[in-house]
Amino acid sequence: MRALIRHLLPRSLTGQMVGLLLLALALSQAIAFVVVSDERIVMLKGAAKEEFLMRSASTARLLEATPPALHAEILRAVGASYTRYWVATENTTDAGKWTREAWNQLAEGMMTRTRHGHPIPDPLADGWASWIATAAAATNAAAWRDLPPRAGLFTGPARFLYLEEANAMGLTVQLGDGRWLNAFFAKRMPSMWSSQSYLSLGLTALALSIIAVFIARRIAQPLQQLGNAAEKLGRGEDVAPLPERGPLDVRRTAEAFNRMQTRLRRFVEDRTRMLAAIGHDLRTPLTSLRLRAEFVSDEETREKLLSTVEEMQAMTEATLVFAREDATGEATRTVNFPALLESTCADLADLGWNVSFAEAEPMTYRCRPDALRRALRNLVENAVRYGGQARVALSQATDGIEITVDDAGPGIPDCDLDRVFQPFVRLEHSRNRETGGVGLGLSIARSIARAHGGDVVLANRSGGLRALIRLPRSA
Structure with missing residues (x-):
């Protein structure tokens, strides 16, 4: 009931x-x-x-x-x-x-x-x-x-x-x-209700409805703008400050949202600059370590030192690239989403990778295409490197869209399905340490998906591992 x-x-x-x-x-x-x-x-x-x-x-x-x-x-x-x-x-x-x-x-x-x-x-x-x-x-x-x-x-x-x-x-x-x-x-008592009574009641209800619609729209319009702005902010888009108008409570809510947006943007910018500065400053001591390692007389020890320095150099360069791209602030625009995924898979297939894309119905999606292209490339790279192949598919879910990347590898332990998303984490047994990479690919892919309001999850399946990118419906 x-x-x-x-x-x-x-x-x-x-x-x-x-x-x-x-x-x-x-x-x-x-x-x-x-x-x-x-x-x-x-x-x-x-x-x-x-x-x-x-x-x-x-x-x-x-x-x-x-x-x-x-x-x-x-x-x-x-x-x-x-x-x-x-x-x-x-x-x-x-x-x-x-x-x-x-x-x-x-x-x-x-x-x-x-x-x-x-x-x-x-x-x-x-x-x-x-x-x-x-x-x-x-x-x-x-x-x-x-x-x-x-x-x-x-x-x-x-x-x-x-x-x-x-x-x-x-x-x-x-x-x-x-x-x-x-x-x-x-004599019968006359009824209280007459045509004049119904007319008066109808006109009163109409007048109250018009007033209620006017008041509700005056309140609802700023709230609707606030909801749309919050959705865009959660998807990583640039949002113009909300107009601070309307009733006092609504105006204060808009002011609080604008302050929160400014603080969040400042916090992200400061953290990105700090990360870029750390990565840049690490180049000098790494170069010094490389020069000193060259003077080590024991060849085995020298090779181990140079290998460690190269690994640290690769991690630093990857960190700088990530920080640089995050600070660029790519504009959000509407694209043909299946065509974007298909072209990315085609480019990787031209490099000799075993990649295929299942045909999907045309749809438009509002996103940062370069960022999503990079997230998909990282997942496909992992699938090809550790699973021998990547099968990419696009489907619509009840609350958004899903991109699946399936490989034919051995999979990973269930206890590590979430841990591998941590920066610089590489698995020793199911992922060969010497095949390349510094452990930022999955972290970057999840960061990009979450910046769009979605997420990336991993799941073992029969015959391989599945990486799933979930994205919300485009506004």
Whole structure:
């Protein structure tokens, strides 16, 4: 259930803000509806009761002031679709019997109302069956209660009856000639919801949605820029400083990102310069050692010293090349990625290496092509040198792309699969120390892949070793 709710909820900031504001609007309207509805019902009932009593009192005075021959016409004229008046010679104390008579009087009056000899349609006529059933249920709890004397309202005794469920009320008041005037009022309460209510609610929701979209976009746009810049920075691209605008919290976040980017760039530059300086400064003592080794009289000792110096010289030169290329700062651009890999493999095959590339579907990728070319060349070189061949393939994964380099060598122990990525590490048993290399190839390849937001991993497989370059999808 929670997974379904999370799936249905909007994921974007704009969608969530619009949804929350509309939910708040619905809750506020519901609360206001409950409160206003109660107050409105109380006011309407009070106004209806006051009008009913005043109209009944006027009718009673009119009957007392006119001849009895006109009473039937007067009662028919003062009646309405929701009010009926009739005169009885005797008063009844049975509220149930009187109520049933009142409903019949109201129904009969509605069915017989005419104007100029034509019946007048009434929208309440279709609902009389349900009204009568409601009245019968309400009658059980209804009871007469005497009305207190009111100055100038009724000249004789009066009793009042109220039917809560049907929003109906009855009145019986004694006239001057001893007869009783009976009055009955029943009217459906108007609905709180009308076309104007729906229109008002719709316009309010539209206005809130527009405001929410504007506010959310004002917040989301800088956050989206921050996310894109962080992704590019993680892939090693040059990122321009973010514009520091928007709300205070967002502006402070952009300022913190810009400061972090400046510090990271300064740290990498300082470390690269230091590495290049160390490699450069090592050249002088290495040259001095080479000259002194030449004067060693023992030939075997001299050869060992010169071999060690040459190895140190090769490591130093490799370090300088790595530092120099890292400091160059190659620009990121979009390339035809399969063509880049295929051309690299073709160049190495022209050198006599046993390299092949499996055909792949065309795709574009945003990267630093020279750096990735070097990473692939290092992996292919290791595969050919220690496994006799390199089979390169490109495939798409769920979260990015993968480049596999398979060889046909003996593989390496599982405990060394990650250790070989450390700088200047060479395995004694599975990798012959005298075949060349200083142990920086895998380190450089992983460094390049991680600078693109990916990684390089090794895995033993049936019949050889697999080097896998994982790269994230291009933005």
